[in-house]
Amino acid sequence: MTHTRRTVLHRIGLTAAALTVSRFTPAQAAAATPAKKWPTGMKLDVTFTVATKASGRVKRPYVAVWIEDESGDTVRNLTVWVQQSRMNPRWLSELRRWYRTNADLLTTVSSATRNPGTYAVAWDGRTDKGAMAAQGTYYVCVEAAREHGPYSLVREKVTVGAAAFKKTLTADNDIEAASVALGKA
Numbered sequence: 001m002t003h004t005r006r007t008v009l010h011r012i013g014l015t016a017a018a019l020t021v022s023r024f025t026p027a028q029a030a031a032a033t034p035a036k037k038w039p040t041g042m043k044l045d046v047t048f049t050v051a052t053k054a055s056g057r058v059k060r061p062y063v064a065v066w067i068e069d070e071s072g073d074t075v076r077n078l079t080v081w082v083q084q085s086r087m088n089p090r091w092l093s094e095l096r097r098w099y100r101t102n103a104d105l106l107t108t109v110s111s112a113t114r115n116p117g118t119y120a121v122a123w124d125g126r127t128d129k130g131a132m133a134a135q136g137t138y139y140v141c142v143e144a145a146r147e148h149g150p151y152s153l154v155r156e157k158v159t160v161g162a163a164a165f166k167k168t169l170t171a172d173n174d175i176e177a178a179s180v181a182l183g184k185a
Contacts, residue, residue, distance in 0.1 A: 035135065036161075038134065038135060042183065042185060043124050047179050048065070048177065049176045050174055051146070052118075059147045059148065059149065060081075060146065061146035061174055063079070064143045065077075065121050065140075066078055066141050067138050067140060068155075069138060069139075072139070073101075076126065076128055135162070138159075140155070140158055141153070142155075144175055146174065153172060154178045156169045156170065164183045165181070165182050166181040167180050
């Protein structure tokens with residue numbers, strides 16, 4: 001069989017088209033697939049224990065708990081505990097990760113500092129803007145800092161789907177224990 005220049009170019013073109021389609025179609029299909037909505041009637045509970053084993057004169061820690069998407073952008077601020085006084089700005093920036101992107105929200109999300117102990121906050125799937133988040137991968141972040149004390153950051157990935165789950169998070173310094181559970185609201 002003889003191949004003319006035209007048939008060879010035609011075959012090369014068909015091969016290139018087939019490679020292009022096979023390479024880009026899965027990504028386009030994934031991008032075109034709408035994200036599944038947050039599971040109806042479900043919430044993500046975040047439970048954490050702060051500095052119960054600390055010794056000496058322990059100051060109340062500043063604590064921030066929030067949810068990030070896979071790119072590290074804040075989806076929802078759940079709580080921030082800071083001392084509401086004129087000294088506040090001095091120590092607030094010690095919540096390094098939270099402060100970088102969320103400091104302007106302080107007056108809307110903060111509450112008073114609390115004594116060491118175990119606490120829980122819940123995420124109902126709403127973003128800071130009030131929209132419902134989609135099912136997917138998120139990071140649960142719990143950050144603590146206190147005057148003359150250690151800095152602590154727990155940041156772990158969780159996948160929110162339709163099924164309930166429980167997960168123990170890694171402890172860090174003043175965050176002695178942390179866990180998350182997706183279940184009925």
